[in-house]
Amino acid sequence: MEQKLHIYNTLSRQKEAFEPITPGRVGLYVCGPTVYGDPHLGHARPAITFDLLSRFLSYARYKVRYVRNITDVGHLENDADEGEDKIAKKAKLEELEPMEVVQYYTERYHDYMKMLNVKSPSIEPRASGHIIEQIQVIKSILEKGYAYESNGSVYFNVKKYNEDHPYGILSGRKIEDLINNTRELDGQSEKRDSLDFALWKKASPEHIMRWPSEWSDGFPGWHLECSAMSKKYLGEQFDIHGGGMDLLFPHHECEIAQSTVDNGKIPAKYWMHNNMITIGGQKMGKSLGNFITLEQFFTGQHEKLEKEYSPMTIRFFILQAHYRSTLDFGNDALQAAEKGLNRLSEAMENMENIVASNTSDVDVISLKDKCYSAIADDLNSPILIAHLFDAVKTINSLLDGKISIDEDSLVELKNIMHVYVEDILGLSLNSDKSEDSNSKMDDVMQLLLNMRTEAKQNKDWATADKIRDELQNLGFVIKDGAEGASWELK
RNA sequence: GGUUCCUUGGCCGAGUGGCUUAGGCACUGGUCUGCAAAACCAGGUACGGCGGUUCGAAUCCGCCAGGAACCUCCA
Numbered sequence: 001m002e003q004k005l006h007i008y009n010t011l012s013r014q015k016e017a018f019e020p021i022t023p024g025r026v027g028l029y030v031c032g033p034t035v036y037g038d039p040h041l042g043h044a045r046p047a048i049t050f051d052l053l054s055r056f057l058s059y060a061r062y063k064v065r066y067v068r069n070i071t072d073v074g075h076l077e078n079d080a081d082e083g084e085d086k087i088a089k090k091a092k093l094e095e096l097e098p099m100e101v102v103q104y105y106t107e108r109y110h111d112y113m114k115m116l117n118v119k120s121p122s123i124e125p126r127a128s129g130h131i132i133e134q135i136q137v138i139k140s141i142l143e144k145g146y147a148y149e150s151n152g153s154v155y156f157n158v159k160k161y162n163e164d165h166p167y168g169i170l171s172g173r174k175i176e177d178l179i180n181n182t183r184e185l186d187g188q189s190e191k192r193d194s195l196d197f198a199l200w201k202k203a204s205p206e207h208i209m210r211w212p213s214e215w216s217d218g219f220p221g222w223h224l225e226c227s228a229m230s231k232k233y234l235g236e237q238f239d240i241h242g243g244g245m246d247l248l249f250p251h252h253e254c255e256i257a258q259s260t261v262d263n264g265k266i267p268a269k270y271w272m273h274n275n276m277i278t279i280g281g282q283k284m285g286k287s288l289g290n291f292i293t294l295e296q297f298f299t300g301q302h303e304k305l306e307k308e309y310s311p312m313t314i315r316f317f318i319l320q321a322h323y324r325s326t327l328d329f330g331n332d333a334l335q336a337a338e339k340g341l342n343r344l345s346e347a348m349e350n351m352e353n354i355v356a357s358n359t360s361d362v363d364v365i366s367l368k369d370k371c372y373s374a375i376a377d378d379l380n381s382p383i384l385i386a387h388l389f390d391a392v393k394t395i396n397s398l399l400d401g402k403i404s405i406d407e408d409s410l411v412e413l414k415n416i417m418h419v420y421v422e423d424i425l426g427l428s429l430n431s432d433k434s435e436d437s438n439s440k441m442d443d444v445m446q447l448l449l450n451m452r453t454e455a456k457q458n459k460d461w462a463t464a465d466k467i468r469d470e471l472q473n474l475g476f477v478i479k480d481g482a483e484g485a486s487w488e489l490k
Numbered sequence: 491g492g493u494u495c496c497u498u499g500g501c502c503g504a505g506u507g508g509c510u511u512a513g514g515c516a517c518u519g520g521u522c523u524g525c526a527a528a529a530c531c532a533g534g535u536a537c538g539g540c541g542g543u544u545c546g547a548a549u550c551c552g553c554c555a556g557g558a559a560c561c562u563c564c565a
Binding site: 034041045049173174245275281283284286333338339344382387388 | 491492493494495496501502503505512513514515516529530531557558559560561562563564565
């Protein structure tokens, strides 16, 4: 009995049975990266979490449209009035065109996501490519009376919104508390209220990224792109909206307010938030400067890293924790993950050698059900992995001949392992291994060749020839050159 | 200060009322091995503190201690 998918909905703060708006189809929108820096471990978490979700939904025979944006405009550095566009700031710093920066970091992001075996979303829209759509949303909000223009900028009127719709339903914040506790920022004279947020910002003279509009030459506000692009590609209301917990407030709260005014309904039915990756108990993030980039993980080039960690180790490390828990970075934990993954990988390889018999001690149906239930229960990948390790134990016992399995069950067992390890968890074990063995191969061959050279120096021709002939039998060609021996395949 | 949340064995990390020995890593013992390594098998340790609800709590409630995220861009 396969149980229904349940997901934890931040809106209700509980697990809910998943019911798609349109039967058989799922619209999924996830907040992607702001491309002004190298992708770090924190970026890997939502990418892998929602990759897992979309892989599982596909396995459960849903047709998924997964939209993940690239933020390349509009996020301000400090506050609304004195901030600079993050992308523009970096561009000035490095004397590059803003779009050059965007291009570079977008490609970096893609490269590293690919290494982590994160599938590309169905659509990856850029904020800068949807200025017109964003302006339309602003017009709609202005027409409905929930925004006002001030000195070339347009602001969302939070207090007015709160009179008709509760503001803060996602984050659990009360507007009274926000009024009392919101810090007074400098230069807020344009805004009627400190809670109001920008929909359109007039660009200062030195601001490079700007677009014309009826209000001013400027750029869209912080939260607008997700409202505009999710509406364009998924409709006024779609199934699941995902992102990091740090985006819950104000980003997603503002998104709800904007879309609710624009379309008269909350944009997404389910809101999912992955927790943070921490380092020394603190959030790993750009602003704290305590992040380790994925490149540094893969090469080991960082003072906090004892060694390099493969992309699949990183992926497995993240999947070993539930997405709603914080996950603390640590060398011990990473090395434990690496070894565990290796054990899983060996079992995957060795299970091909299992010989079926007439009887079976293995309950593959139960295994299959347990795996499905685990992931259907709010993407409980740690439980799934625990079941898979139970299967590893079974596989090893089968190889030892301690228990037996019939042909049908064996086929099913292999199928379950491939589906859950490779298709759903997205662990690409073989490619990782072959890369690794390729690099090791050279070392091994060098060792053999050195032994042969030694033998030759000792005039031990029998041994030298034996090494050469045996290697030739295995398909290696030994080439004796002036600078020593080398080898080639075939 | 406000909002939300966390505290599990040597480490990481699941579990939300009654046998889950969760799982991984480490550790100990065994098998294998000329020896070793690897591999495999087996085994132990836990629920921040105090009080309450309950026949029964790691799991529910209260208080205390410690920690985190958000309240400003952030995955």
